[in-house]
Amino acid sequence: MSLLVVGSVALDSVETPFGVQEDVLGGSATYFSTSASFFTPVQVVAVVGEDFPETYLDFLKSRNVDLQGLTREAGKTFRWKGSYSHQLNEAKTLDTQLNVFQHFSPELPEAYRSAKHVFLGNIHPELQGRVLDQIQGPRLVAMDTMNFWITGERAQLEKTLARVDLLSINDGEARQLAGEHNMVKAARAILKMGPKRIIIKRGEYGALLFDGDHVFSCPAYPLEDVFDPTGAGDTFAGGLMGSLALAPEINIEALRRAMVTGSVMASFAVERFSLDRLRELDRTDITRRYAAFQELTRFDSLDLPEL
């Protein structure tokens, strides 16, 4: 079933201990849609500038990503520049140039308005709300956000949060949003703000799902070579939503499978710069790593003999 994402399509400059890349393909909607495209067709709502290379758009088209909702405006494309230390766990933002993103006002093509699955990437919560206004009867709406909106646009963020089914954020953001250090308490506090489910991403430690009384702990794949963590969270979300778009019913079993699928996709994304690893990926790689996740986590029942 149909899947729509709104977010950034960007040019990233990234420095890791393994090298430097300038103006490579990036952005939340890019990572999300490429990842999700392995499971279902994706509709993108985003904006780029005049300088955005046609080859990057060709790549997205080759992944069967629908770019009807991607507009090209006068000016330069959104740019992000960041660096990672040897720990590779947190990006240090060196420069952000909003450029055409500054006046971005998402307008959905007619064909997008009946999208059944919607992912509101990390943009201004008011814009996230404006996208929702244009969609009729979605089956599942998920969103991401970040510290910048949590502190700067709290009221608007809470309005949008009350309208979504699923929030997917990282642990630091969950703590900040809830004002609570303990992860279980933070999750419960956020669930009271509206979303029925929350996924807390914990980087190399995997992710936790809270859905009513259900808690699911999804590991990350222990990788020997993490090359560039940029986009891991959006790649996770793309695998998650792509998998859910295929599910006959959105229940706890489908959510568990979808989280592992998201974690599988993220484990690939970080193995190379930009989307380079996702470019060469095929579905056999995905099913093989999914099986590796099963092997990574399985254990037998406990059968305690008498003492």
Add this chain to the structure above:
Amino acid sequence: MSLLVVGSVALDSVETPFGVQEDVLGGSATYFSTSASFFTPVQVVAVVGEDFPETYLDFLKSRNVDLQGLTREAGKTFRWKGSYSHQLNEAKTLDTQLNVFQHFSPELPEAYRSAKHVFLGNIHPELQGRVLDQIQGPRLVAMDTMNFWITGERAQLEKTLARVDLLSINDGEARQLAGEHNMVKAARAILKMGPKRIIIKRGEYGALLFDGDHVFSCPAYPLEDVFDPTGAGDTFAGGLMGSLALAPEINIEALRRAMVTGSVMASFAVERFSLDRLRELDRTDITRRYAAFQELTRFDSLDLPEL
């Protein structure tokens, strides 16, 4: 089958955001043996001073812990004083008084020398070696260590490490020991030092096992109330080794089950100060939480339809 532990029996003074406790029962051998006693009888090698309360020994005896190898020396008991901030993830040591522990030289009673399972708690690596010298034909020898020995007694530590089957340490220590930040690379480097298997404890994120080509990711239980993390690692090790002592064969399946059992036990230990939660625990609590770990981690196979 028999299980022996050498380590500290101590009086702890602990400050957490939830309160202060002075001179309560603590020490690696205490947490370990209490935890393991739910699975198998345990033999303790340790030393206490004249001031050590008889009631604490009575508690250990009530748990069927063999104290033949626990000696009482002139002087005061080993004391540790620490505090935890609101994050509850890392103890800040405020004071350590070695006292009788300073001249501790483990002498094993005859009955202990045929122990089949041995856990060398976090003491001077030379003393760990001296315990091993006294044991004939163990089935499994595991050890713990800490940053203090990694930096200060490296040569001796490497000697002991070469003699054990299993090393159980936390992630920071693994990185320090291997001189490698990436966890997979750190594990592989340490396996080259001798132990056949390594378990890397990651606190609230669970633990990883590396055993040849097998990797097992064991979660920690997401707790709403973490009260006092003191002893969590030793309680984990006690559940791990207690479970392995029951296993017909020590293979990857037994190790997986044992790690989950260790994680179950640690999840109880942190719910109260000192050993208070373990004191009132019964085996039904354990099997119930083990089942909760299964529920926490299970997910179906992936069945990808054609695109």
